[in-house]
Amino acid sequence: MTGQSMISIQHLCKSFYTADRHTHMALDNIDLDIREGEFVSILGPSGCGKSTLLYMLGGFVPATSGTLVAQGKTITGPGPDRGPVFQEFALFPWKTVIGNVMYGLREQGVGRRDARERAMALLHKVNLADYADFYPKELSGGMRQRVAIARTLAYDPAILLMDEPFGALDAHTRTVLQNELLEIWERDRKTVVFVTHGVDEAVFLSDRVVVMTRSPGRIKTVIDIDLPRPRVRSELLVNRRYQDYVVHLEQLIEDVHLEACSA
Amino acid sequence: MTASTHQYQVFGRLGPLLVVLALLAMWEVTARHLQLDGFPTAAEALRQLPVILSDGQALAGIGDSLRRMACAFVLALLVAVPVGLCMGRSDALARLLNPLLSVIYPIPKAALMPMVMLWFGIGDLSKVLVIFLGVSLPLLFHSYYGARNMDVKLLWCAAAMGMGAPVRLFKVVLPAALPDVLLGCRVGLSMALIVMISSEMIARQSGAGDLLFNAMDMALYPDVYAMILILAALGYGLDGLFERLRRRLTHWADVRQDSHAGASS
Numbered sequence: 001m002t003g004q005s006m007i008s009i010q011h012l013c014k015s016f017y018t019a020d021r022h023t024h025m026a027l028d029n030i031d032l033d034i035r036e037g038e039f040v041s042i043l044g045p046s047g048c049g050k051s052t053l054l055y056m057l058g059g060f061v062p063a064t065s066g067t068l069v070a071q072g073k074t075i076t077g078p079g080p081d082r083g084p085v086f087q088e089f090a091l092f093p094w095k096t097v098i099g100n101v102m103y104g105l106r107e108q109g110v111g112r113r114d115a116r117e118r119a120m121a122l123l124h125k126v127n128l129a130d131y132a133d134f135y136p137k138e139l140s141g142g143m144r145q146r147v148a149i150a151r152t153l154a155y156d157p158a159i160l161l162m163d164e165p166f167g168a169l170d171a172h173t174r175t176v177l178q179n180e181l182l183e184i185w186e187r188d189r190k191t192v193v194f195v196t197h198g199v200d201e202a203v204f205l206s207d208r209v210v211v212m213t214r215s216p217g218r219i220k221t222v223i224d225i226d227l228p229r230p231r232v233r234s235e236l237l238v239n240r241r242y243q244d245y246v247v248h249l250e251q252l253i254e255d256v257h258l259e260a261c262s263a
Numbered sequence: 264m265t266a267s268t269h270q271y272q273v274f275g276r277l278g279p280l281l282v283v284l285a286l287l288a289m290w291e292v293t294a295r296h297l298q299l300d301g302f303p304t305a306a307e308a309l310r311q312l313p314v315i316l317s318d319g320q321a322l323a324g325i326g327d328s329l330r331r332m333a334c335a336f337v338l339a340l341l342v343a344v345p346v347g348l349c350m351g352r353s354d355a356l357a358r359l360l361n362p363l364l365s366v367i368y369p370i371p372k373a374a375l376m377p378m379v380m381l382w383f384g385i386g387d388l389s390k391v392l393v394i395f396l397g398v399s400l401p402l403l404f405h406s407y408y409g410a411r412n413m414d415v416k417l418l419w420c421a422a423a424m425g426m427g428a429p430v431r432l433f434k435v436v437l438p439a440a441l442p443d444v445l446l447g448c449r450v451g452l453s454m455a456l457i458v459m460i461s462s463e464m465i466a467r468q469s470g471a472g473d474l475l476f477n478a479m480d481m482a483l484y485p486d487v488y489a490m491i492l493i494l495a496a497l498g499y500g501l502d503g504l505f506e507r508l509r510r511r512l513t514h515w516a517d518v519r520q521d522s523h524a525g526a527s528s
Binding site: 015055058060077078079080082083084086088092093094095103104108109135136138152155157207248 | 409413416419420421422423424426427435438439441513515516517
């Protein structure tokens with residue numbers, strides 16, 4: 001599990017021009033190393049630049065300064081080694097469920113029949129095999145996000161970049177998908193960068209939690225989550241260490257809020 | 264309950280037809296009452312319909328009009344849609360072209376006809392060109408709007424799969440903007456009819472507009488009215504066909520409030 005470095009972020013800064021032509025520092029001097037097969041959550045209040053950090057890892061948004069390296073290569077743009085999953089699902093609405101999952105495979109040059117077979121296998125994995133020919137608009141939010149995850153897993157990226165993927169779902173669906181995500185992750189141990197503002201979600205899923213401050217976005221602290229795997233929610237909820245992590249992180253987040261308000 | 268909903272459905276289907284019939288009846292009564300030369304009765308105009316529609320020359324004229332319209336429409340699709348989509352995804356290009364387009368937009372395209380005729384004569388080329396201009400702008404603006412307002416994360420997802428930018432324009436931006444592009448097509452269709460007729464009124468050589476104004480010159484007023492009815496039916500039919508095509512192509516999209524760009528001819 002503690003493999004070699006998968007992602008290396010050094011002195012990363014990102015600033016925007018605001019409407020009145022001032023520069024706004026969104027991210028300030030971020031340093032972070034993520035190992036292969038690690039599940040890392042980035043936790044912070046809204047507006048702390050955690051999604052921007054993820055977009056830069058994806059190569060969708062350029063950095064202002066600093067370096068981003070994934071698998072030894074400097075990130076200059078998007079690539080199939082880094083698969084995104086967004087809160088808003090971002091499914092292709094004109095494609096059916098199976099069409100969405102096949103899309104990346106077809107783009108990688110996999111033949112139609114082969115792509116279909118592999119997509120079908122993935123849909124079985126996320127319990128959506130019966131919905132292969134549905135269009136996204138016909139599905140619930142939870143189902144759409146399952147499709148989006150399957151679509152990204154289909155082209156087998158080494159790194160999953162998840163941007164508050166369960167943020168738009170109801171509480172029950174969220175826990176179901178968290179469990180499913182952990183199951184998938186236990187199986188193929190991809191490196192996951194998971195952006196969230198939910199403390200219990202971060203603790204439940206992660207090996208490490210990166211806590212961020214707001215304006216400018218900086219790393220406040222990094223907490224190792226030393227809890228046994230595979231994790232079962234009902235067991236964790238009565239686990240003293242889990243509770244301590246949650247309380248500790250809640251306090252940190254509250255501090256971040258207070259600092260931001262007094263600043 | 265079921266009986267009344269049934270009645271309502273029957274009326275819903277027959278209602279528009281009844282309105283048309285009522286209008287025709289009013290026309291008939293008014294025309295008979297006024298007895299003006301330039302205002303034939305509905306019956307006189309309707310009687311001319313089969314005469315015009317069985318006249319080979321007239322049909323060939325209407326066919327000419329439709330052919331020119333189709334050429335211009337296809338040309339506009341090939342030019343305006345890609346340009347509009349590119350503008351929607353490139354702020355620099357949008358800033359470059361938007362002022363120019365805003366100046367061109369309010370010019371009635373038929374007003375360009377004299378100038379275009381001086382350059383290209385009174386034949387097909389001039390008319391196709393003017394119709395093309397008329398269709399292009401609504402098509403371009405709707406394509407631009409659709410591409411600009413699409414979810415950028417769809418593009419990111421495609422890019423992460425390894426799709427390059429030029430391919431993304433056709434495989435992601437075009438389908439994502441398709442509901443808007445087709446809305447532009449519908450507006451463009453009615454524009455095409457309008458510009459088609461006006462261009463043929465100005466450069467009288469062949470076509471539906473030519474037929475209409477020849478009848479006018481010869482004081483064949485029932486023919487004039489019959490031609491107007493034919494053009495209205497043409498617009499209605501084309502719009503209906505197009506609407507069916509649109510539904511087929513964008514059945515996957517969320518239901519949206521469409522502006523009613525009916526065929527006004």
